[in-house]
Amino acid sequence: MKRLFTIMCASLMAMSIATSARTLIAYYTYTYNVMGIVGELSRNIEADVVRVLPTDTTLRYEANNYALGSQLIATIRNAPNDPASYPPIQPQEVDFDLYDNIIIATPLWWSNMAAPMQTFLFNNGSRMAGKNIALVVSSSSSGISSVVADAKRLIPDGVHHDPALWINDTNRSSKATLIQQWVQGLGFDQPEPQSITVSAGGHSFTATLETNATAEAFMQLLPLTVTMNELNGNEKYHYLDTSLPTDAVRPGTIHAGDIMLYGSSCIVIFYETFSSGYSYTRIGHIDDVTNLKAALGQGDIEVTFGTDAGPVTGDVDGDGKVDGNDINRIINIVLGKEPAGDSADVDGSVGVDGSDINTIINLVLGK
Ligand SMILES: Cc1cc2nc3c(=O)[nH]c(=O)nc-3n(C[C@H](O)[C@H](O)[C@H](O)COP(=O)(O)O)c2cc1C
Known part of the structure; x- marks a missing residue:
């Protein structure tokens, strides 16, 4: 059996933190402007996405001076309560109970909501009662007040957000x-920004990640210890073995503490603020850059990016995992070769001794 609408989890946000309220984006697009808008929406909010498709996807609404498009809209205008006025769309089961928030993204046709989206809302509007409804309309130039009215007519018991968002040919380049x-x-509930730790040169910093796909993918690599190379007296960089998703922009001004992706695999930490003509994808920013420049030093440096999940018992070197390096570190501490931090007293006996070495060895061996 043919699956007629497409519901897809917005993959860009699939890894993000679950929010208490769930959002659905329902959209129709003919010439793909609205599809671009939905891409931007998905970067900004965790949501499932449903695409409305006409039963006949070969129809040319703009042919013969928009004859079919205008005929469809006129038919609905003449008899908006008659189910026969609405052009057929491909059926799809949507469990509206899952969602508190619904974003409707639609083109404007002859001042009204595009006909296939009207069909979707005519069929499903009653199931959206009590839900938060937000509307995004794309037109060439016409104002959207009639589309707003269509949404209120078709979802009479929705809680409609004001204002609707109007994207048109004049502001489209600023749509992001x-x-x-x-x-x-x-x-609406947003993905919570996640924090990570960035440790280098005996200092540990907290960084707040962007809520974007690149930061999500980077988070999956943590904990991560890498040697970062010095460049230009303002940045440290490291090429990852894997590529991350990119959405590069030219930030103009780089700020000390910015964590960026250059290309698709080069992680950069900036420790000076300066102007740049290069393009980067933002990953995050170190919250407090006091001591950052000193911690990173003047040459290449080992940097550990860790999750901010709290201290891990036995993680003496603070890289987020317990392994042979922690055994070496605890032995050196017991031998007095390295200073002991709070994390070294793993057995809680007050004092660091052979018992702590045994405890860490057991942790590493999984005992
Ligand atoms: C049948 C039809 C009628 C349209 N009528 C109007 C209109 O009255 N005013 C306007 O500004 N744009 C009008 N447009 C242009 C669309 O609203 C605009 O290109 C929109 O961005 C298309 O979104 P899409 O690319 O996602 O389909 C019309 C387009 C079609 C296909």
């Missing part, structure tokens, strides 16, 4: 910023 700001104003 407009969408980000609009999503922030929705008050």
Whole structure:
């Protein structure tokens, strides 16, 4: 049996922290402007996505001076309560009980909501009662007040967010910023920014990650200890073995503490603020850069990126895992070759001794 709508988990956000309220993005697109908008929405909010498709995907709504598109809209306008007025769309089961928030993203056709999206809402609007409804409309230039009215007519018992977002040919090039700001104003649950630790030169820093696919993929690599190379007196960089998703922008000003991806695999930590013409994908930012420059030093340096899940028992070297390096470190501490930190007293006996060495060996051996 043919699966007629497509529901897909927004893969960009699939790894992000679960939020208490769940969001569905339902969209229709004909010439793919709205699809681009949905891509931006997915970067900014954790959501499942459903795409509305007409039963006949070969129809040319713009042919003959938009004859079919205008006929479809006129038919709905003439009899909006008649199910026969709505063009057929491919059926899809959506469990609306899963969602508290629904974003409708649609093109504008002859001042109204595009006909296939109207069909979707005519069929499902009653199942959206009580839910937060937010509307994004894409048009060439026409204002969207009638589309807003369509949404309220078709989802009469929804809690409609004001304002709807209007993307048009004049502001389309700024859609990333407009969408980000609009999503922030929705008050819908957002993916929580995650924190990591960045340890180098005997200092540990907390960094807040971006809520983007690149940061998510980077997080999956942690804990990670790498040698980072010095460059230009303002950055340390390291080429990963794997590529991460990219969405590069030219930030203009680089800030000390920025953690960026250059290309698809080069992790960069900047320790100076300066202007740059290069493009990077943002991964995160070190919250407090006091001592950062000193910690990173003037040459190449070993840096550990760790998850911020709290101390791990036996993780004497603070790289987020317990392994042979911790055994070496604890032996050196017991022998007085290295200073003991709080993490060295793994058996809690107050004092670091052979018992702590045994405890760590047992942890490493999985006993
Ligand atoms: C049948 C039809 C009618 C349209 N009518 C209008 C209109 O009245 N005013 C306007 O500004 N744009 C109109 N447009 C343009 C679309 O609203 C605009 O290109 C939108 O971004 C398309 O989104 P999409 O690429 O996701 O399909 C129309 C497009 C079609 C196909």
